[in-house]
Amino acid sequence: MPVLERDPWRLQYFEHVPCPEHVLIPVDDPDCWLLFPDRRWIYDKLKVAETQGLACGPHGVPPDSYPVFSKPIVNLKGMGLGSRAIGSAAEMDHSYQPGHMWMPLLEGDHVSTDCAVREGLICWIRHATGVAAADGMFRHWTIHAAPFPELEEKLSGWVKRHMRGYTGMMNFETIGGTIIEAHLRFADQWCDLYGQGWVQAVVGLYDKGHWEFADGQRRNGFSVPLFAVHGRRYSHPPPGLQAELRAMPEVQSLQITFHEDKPPEDHPMPPGGFRLAVINATDLGAAMAARRRLAAAYPPDLILTPA
Incomplete structure (x- = not known):
């Protein structure tokens, strides 16, 4: 498997992609720290x-x-x-x-940006924005098909100045065009929404140092979480329901984002709620409909964002 993935619900994106044994692709910052000691300053x-x-x-x-x-x-x-x-x-x-x-204290749009970098130059880039809810939760994220020209110019200049010689993926969090966080990885929550062949392109970047990805058919994507109240132990929804949701039109993936055998308090979650699942789709209405059907599998008084 090409990616050092710690969350089993995201293995679905990577486990069937061929990759040479010597290629290691991190998606968690502790792994990035270990793999790129000369870039830890980031x-x-x-x-x-x-x-x-x-x-x-x-x-x-x-x-x-x-x-x-x-x-x-x-x-x-x-x-x-x-x-x-x-x-x-x-x-x-x-x-x-x-x-x-x-x-x-910055003002402006809060944007998450994934980019592919080859020898210190950005060769692919895409942006996501979220609709915030209370206490660290999000209602949904939009993975935009359209470019953000001003932000892309700023990030390209920063990478060119400070990441000379680096080849690999990067993720930036910005507010109003100012970088607040930088990572030597990509956001693995919605990478299936980047298009067919994208993970294979990432493997090629780390293996051969080349970026080859046909990106001419972009569509907006949407990543929609389902939250429940803290302090309860939850079970995964029935496999049949999971299969039904994954088969819905426009739904690309379903992630059940918790471990049944792990205490709830040991899961890193926002203070506002316990995240049960994430649904990725190319249509927001379809993602919301899938979330409503999934929410119905749990007692309604425990669900925070069923609608």
Whole structure:
């Protein structure tokens, strides 16, 4: 299997793709840290902010003005955990935390971007945006077929300046065109929505250093989660129902995103809810319909986003 995938519900995207044994493709940041020791600086969010000329510093160094955004400098599991806005010097003193940093409180669109990089140059790129719900949850994500020209120009320039010689996948999180996180991997939640042959192209990039992917028939894609309340132990839906949902028109995949034999509190989940599943589709209405049918397999008082 070509990808070092830790989540069994995402093996479906990679397990049938041929790959040479020597090729290792990470999709989790701890694996990226181990595989690319000379690129570990990219997980230092203070360093990433400095490369863009942003006002920033570690806790203990006071900002010149407020509000600011505070977050861990390095956090390979749950990159956003512990993040918050801070509105004053008094609040900063009260919120002091070793290993945290501050930077400007940004405004604008929050975009997740996957790109293929060959010898320090972006050769393929695609963007996703999410509709946020409460407490870290999302209603759905849209994987856009259309380009984002201004953002692509900024990211291409940054990669050219700072990733010289790198070949592989990258993911960026940006707000208003400013990079807030960078990763030496792609987002594996919706990679099936990039089109047939995309995973094979990724294998070729890591194996031969070439990017070959026919990307002329892009469609918008949608990734829709189903959340339930915390504090309960859940069972997987019946296999027959899973097969029925996967066979629905426009539905590309169904991920049941939890382990039945693992305590609920040991799953990394947003504070607002426990994610039961993710449905990927090329039509938002179809994804929502599949989510409603899946939600009906659970007691309605436990479901947070059934509609």
